[in-house]
Amino acid sequence: MLNRYISFADAFVICYSISSRxxxxxxxxxxxxxxxxRNVSQIARVLVGCKCDASAFREVSASEANSLSAQLQCSFxxxxSLENLNIFDVFDECVSQLNYIRILRRSNEDQEEWYRNSSKNASNWCCFL
Ligand SMILES: Nc1nc2c(ncn2[C@@H]2O[C@H](COP(=O)(O)OP(=O)(O)OP(=O)(O)O)[C@@H](O)[C@H]2O)c(=O)[nH]1
Structure with a gap:
C-alpha cells in the first residue's frame, strides 16, 4: 500500500511526533x-512535527527538524491539533506547492509547443551570419 501511495500521490505530508525521536x-x-x-520537483512535500504543545516531552527540537527540511528541500x-496550531497552514502550503508545480508544468508545455511550432515554420526564419 505504501509503495502505491508513493508512486501515485501528488502531495506528501509526512508527520512525526516532536515527543518521539x-x-x-x-x-x-x-x-x-x-x-x-519520484522526481521531487513535481510533487508537494511537507515535514510536520505534531504535538508541539507537549514541550515537556520534546525529543526533537524545531531547529533540528528545520535543518532536516533544508537538507530535504521541503517545507516544515x-x-x-490539541491547540489547533498551524493545521490549516500545512494544507495551504501543500496547495500552494501544487499550484506552483502546475504553473511551471504548463509553462514548460507552452514552451515545448512554441519550439515545435517554430521548428515547423523554420523556413520563415532568417539567419544572420
Ligand atoms: N498533546 C497532544 N496530543 C495529541 C495531539 N494530537 C493527538 N494527540 C494524542 O496522540 C494520541 C494519538 O492520536 P490520534 O489522533 O489517535 O493519532 P493517530 O495517528 O491516529 O494515532 P494511532 O491511532 O495510534 O495510529 C492520542 O492520545 C491523542 O490524544 C496534539 O496535538 N497534542
Whole structure:
C-alpha cells in the first residue's frame, strides 16, 4: 500500500511526533523513499512535527527538524491539533506547492509547443551570419 501511495500521490505530508525521536527518524526514511522513487520537483512535500504543545516531552527540537527540511528541500511546520496550531497552514502550503508545480508544468508545455511550432515554420526564419 505504501509503495502505491508513493508512486501515485501528488502531495506528501509526512508527520512525526516532536515527543518521539523514533517517529522523526521514520519520517526521514519515508522522505528518502519518496526521493528515490519520484522526481521531487513535481510533487508537494511537507515535514510536520505534531504535538508541539507537549514541550515537556520534546525529543526533537524545531531547529533540528528545520535543518532536516533544508537538507530535504521541503517545507516544515510544527503543529498541534490539541491547540489547533498551524493545521490549516500545512494544507495551504501543500496547495500552494501544487499550484506552483502546475504553473511551471504548463509553462514548460507552452514552451515545448512554441519550439515545435517554430521548428515547423523554420523556413520563415532568417539567419544572420
Ligand atoms: N498533546 C497532544 N496530543 C495529541 C495531539 N494530537 C493527538 N494527540 C494524542 O496522540 C494520541 C494519538 O492520536 P490520534 O489522533 O489517535 O493519532 P493517530 O495517528 O491516529 O494515532 P494511532 O491511532 O495510534 O495510529 C492520542 O492520545 C491523542 O490524544 C496534539 O496535538 N497534542
Amino acid at each position: 523514533k517517529s522523526f527518524e521514520r519520517a526521514f526514511e519515508l522522505f528518502q523513499l519518496v526521493g528515490q522513487r 511546520a510544527e503543529t498541534s
